[in-house]
Amino acid sequence: MKTCGPCTMCCKVLAVADLAKPVGKLCDHTKPGAGCTIYETRPHACRTFACVWLMDEEMPHRFRPDQTKVVLDQDAEGKWLIARCDPANPHAWRRNPMYAALKGRAEDTWGSGRIVLATAGRRTWLITPREDVDLGEVDLSAGLKVTERPDGSVAVETGGG
Numbered sequence: 001m002k003t004c005g006p007c008t009m010c011c012k013v014l015a016v017a018d019l020a021k022p023v024g025k026l027c028d029h030t031k032p033g034a035g036c037t038i039y040e041t042r043p044h045a046c047r048t049f050a051c052v053w054l055m056d057e058e059m060p061h062r063f064r065p066d067q068t069k070v071v072l073d074q075d076a077e078g079k080w081l082i083a084r085c086d087p088a089n090p091h092a093w094r095r096n097p098m099y100a101a102l103k104g105r106a107e108d109t110w111g112s113g114r115i116v117l118a119t120a121g122r123r124t125w126l127i128t129p130r131e132d133v134d135l136g137e138v139d140l141s142a143g144l145k146v147t148e149r150p151d152g153s154v155a156v157e158t159g160g161g
Contacts, residue, residue: 002054006033009065010051013084014073018043024087024121050074052081068098070118081105082140083118083127090120093127102127115146128154 011030015023029038036042052072053059065071069092071084083093083102093102106116107129116127122137126144130152138144138158145157 002057004035004051004054005064007064007066008032008035009069009086010049010071011036013071013086014045014049016043016045018045062097063101068092068095070098079114080140081114081116083116085118085120087121090123093118093120093125103129111148115144126154126156130154 008026008030011027012025013023015021016027019027019029021027026032027036029036029042031037036046050073051065052074053063053065061067063072069086069089073082073084074080075082081102083098085092093099102116102118106127109116110129117140118125118127118132119140122139124135124138124140126133126135126146131154133154133156135144135156135158142159145159147155149155
């Protein structure tokens with residue numbers, strides 16, 4: 001079974017409302033290399049977060065978030081794979097092997113209602129088989145509606161979750 005080891009990347013890239021911790025700031029309760037100092041009493045958002053690298057026994061060590069500067073996350077329904085980048089490395093998702101894996105997932109799931117996203121802070125990109133679409137700063141909690149036009153280009157509307 002995998003463990004976090006010295007990785008604390010989720011403690012930086014995720015917002016935690018109960019702690020007033022914004023995206024991109026290392027949590028005050030994190031001891032780098034050692035983990036959460038309030039682990040036993042950590043908020044619900046932290047307790048329910050599931051790191052895709054940690055959960056996927058087949059995913060190689062080279063994808064561990066502290067190695068890639070990308071935390072792989074999913075929405076509650078499992079429809080979105082989200083590559084959450086360390087804001088200090090906002091284009092970490094574009095480096096291989098991460099980019100190849102994200103692009104492969106986009107190709108495998110395109111048209112099924114599942115999408116692949118990359119975020120750095122509030123900036124978001126939609127990764128499709130043909131292109132990467134810069135959505136700018138969007139609130140993902142409002143939802144997204146992604147449609148493919150007849151010419152193969154992609155249209156994205158917010159609020160269509």
